[in-house]
Amino acid sequence: MLLEVRDLHVEFHTRDGVARAVNGVSYGVDAGETLAVLGESGSGKSVTAQAIMGILDMPPGRITGGEVLFQGRDLLKLKEEEERRRVRGAEMAMIFQDALSSLNPVISVGDQLGEMFVVHRGMSRKDARTKAVELMDRVRIPAARERVKQYPHQFSGGMRQRIMIAMALALEPALIIADEPTTALDVTVQAQVMDLLAELQREYHMGLILITHDLGVVADVADRIAVMYAGRIVESAPVHDIYKAPAHPYTRGLLDSIPRLDQKGQQLYAIKGLPPNLMHIPPGCAFHPRCPLARDVCRTDEPPLYEVSGARGSACHFWRECLDG
Numbered sequence: 001m002l003l004e005v006r007d008l009h010v011e012f013h014t015r016d017g018v019a020r021a022v023n024g025v026s027y028g029v030d031a032g033e034t035l036a037v038l039g040e041s042g043s044g045k046s047v048t049a050q051a052i053m054g055i056l057d058m059p060p061g062r063i064t065g066g067e068v069l070f071q072g073r074d075l076l077k078l079k080e081e082e083e084r085r086r087v088r089g090a091e092m093a094m095i096f097q098d099a100l101s102s103l104n105p106v107i108s109v110g111d112q113l114g115e116m117f118v119v120h121r122g123m124s125r126k127d128a129r130t131k132a133v134e135l136m137d138r139v140r141i142p143a144a145r146e147r148v149k150q151y152p153h154q155f156s157g158g159m160r161q162r163i164m165i166a167m168a169l170a171l172e173p174a175l176i177i178a179d180e181p182t183t184a185l186d187v188t189v190q191a192q193v194m195d196l197l198a199e200l201q202r203e204y205h206m207g208l209i210l211i212t213h214d215l216g217v218v219a220d221v222a223d224r225i226a227v228m229y230a231g232r233i234v235e236s237a238p239v240h241d242i243y244k245a246p247a248h249p250y251t252r253g254l255l256d257s258i259p260r261l262d263q264k265g266q267q268l269y270a271i272k273g274l275p276p277n278l279m280h281i282p283p284g285c286a287f288h289p290r291c292p293l294a295r296d297v298c299r300t301d302e303p304p305l306y307e308v309s310g311a312r313g314s315a316c317h318f319w320r321e322c323l324d325g
């Protein structure tokens with residue numbers, strides 16, 4: 001495994017109490033593989049990613065348990081700041097939803113891209129500029145040679161997101177984490193940017209963790225899906241298994257809420273109720289107040305991640321029933 005997260009726990013200590021944002025997450029991704037991480041707002045997708053990348057706000061955040069094994073080494077145990085920076089700066093990269101706030105507004109995109117090569121590869125400014133143009137070509141920004149001198153605000157949302165992808169790719173990392181990389185874009189631009197990311201991931205044989213709300217976009221690009229609810233993985237499976245038949249009622253709810261072109265005009269299904277307050281996660285199965293299959297045992301016994309098959313797990317006491325539809 002390129003990256004393996006094991007039993008990760010993260011809490012936030014605030015004036016109102018302790019929010020248990022990540023409660024024992026385990027997932028992994030191999031080189032050349034795409035793992036999609038899915039779940040409603042507040043389920044802990046980004047916090048898990050921030051803990052992996054070493055960019056968690058601490059305080060108020062606190063990692064209270066677990067391991068983040070990257071190429072076999074536990075990143076949470078790296079002592080030297082320099083070692084941490086070397087691994088996380090060069091071997092792993094992150095793409096965020098909002099390029100405008102991640103890019104520096106007063107530095108040209110060429111200089112920002114070039115900086116990666118100056119700092120990490122010790123290149124001259126001139127060579128770094130050449131590399132920047134190459135990268136902009138690579139992510140298909142038209143007229144890269146001219147546009148390399150422009151500033152972030154002079155690019156459209158889709159083009160800025162391509163620049164973010166170029167920044168992430170610059171040092172040819174082994175792993176990229178993309179946190180809702182297309183959410184802020186128009187639907188057609190979303191598809192183009194997602195296709196580009198998937199193509200580059202294959203070409204560079206990188207591991208990709210793709211965090212998204214949108215089950216619709218992952219079908220074509222992901223190998224595996226991990227579904228999160230209240231800071232836990234509730235289902236983890238190869239993408240085709242999940243589309244064929246979900247083994248967790250929450251996954252079923254997410255699938256049923258995808259708009260379908262062949263059912264225009266039909267009322268869209270929505271999972272009833274709201275995600276739990278992370279300061280007061282319900283006992284037993286955290287999903288029970290919203291679950292159509294819930295019964296007494298669900299209110300008292302927390303389901304472990306049951307093995308559905310070799311490559312698939314579900315944290316539902318009644319996964320068989322769910323699987324049978």
Ligand SMILES: Nc1ncnc2c1ncn2[C@@H]1O[C@H](COP(=O)(O)OP(=O)(O)OP(=O)(O)O)[C@@H](O)[C@H]1O
Pocket residue numbers: 012014019021039040041042043044045046047048057060061213278
């Ligand atoms: N800086 C912070 N301070 C306090 N609590 C935080 C902080 N960041 C995250 N949290 C808590 O962790 C929870 C999970 O946040 P996270 O950003 O991981 O959700 P998410 O699954 O990425 O949601 P979204 O789809 O909206 O991005 C939040 O609901 C919040 O309670």
Ligand code: SF4
Pocket residue numbers: 248249250285286287288289291292293294295298303315316317318319
């Ligand atoms: S364990 Fe019970 S409440 Fe939880 S998802 Fe399964 S059936 Fe629903």
Ligand SMILES: [Mg+2]
Pocket residue numbers: 045046047179
């Ligand atoms: Mg998020």
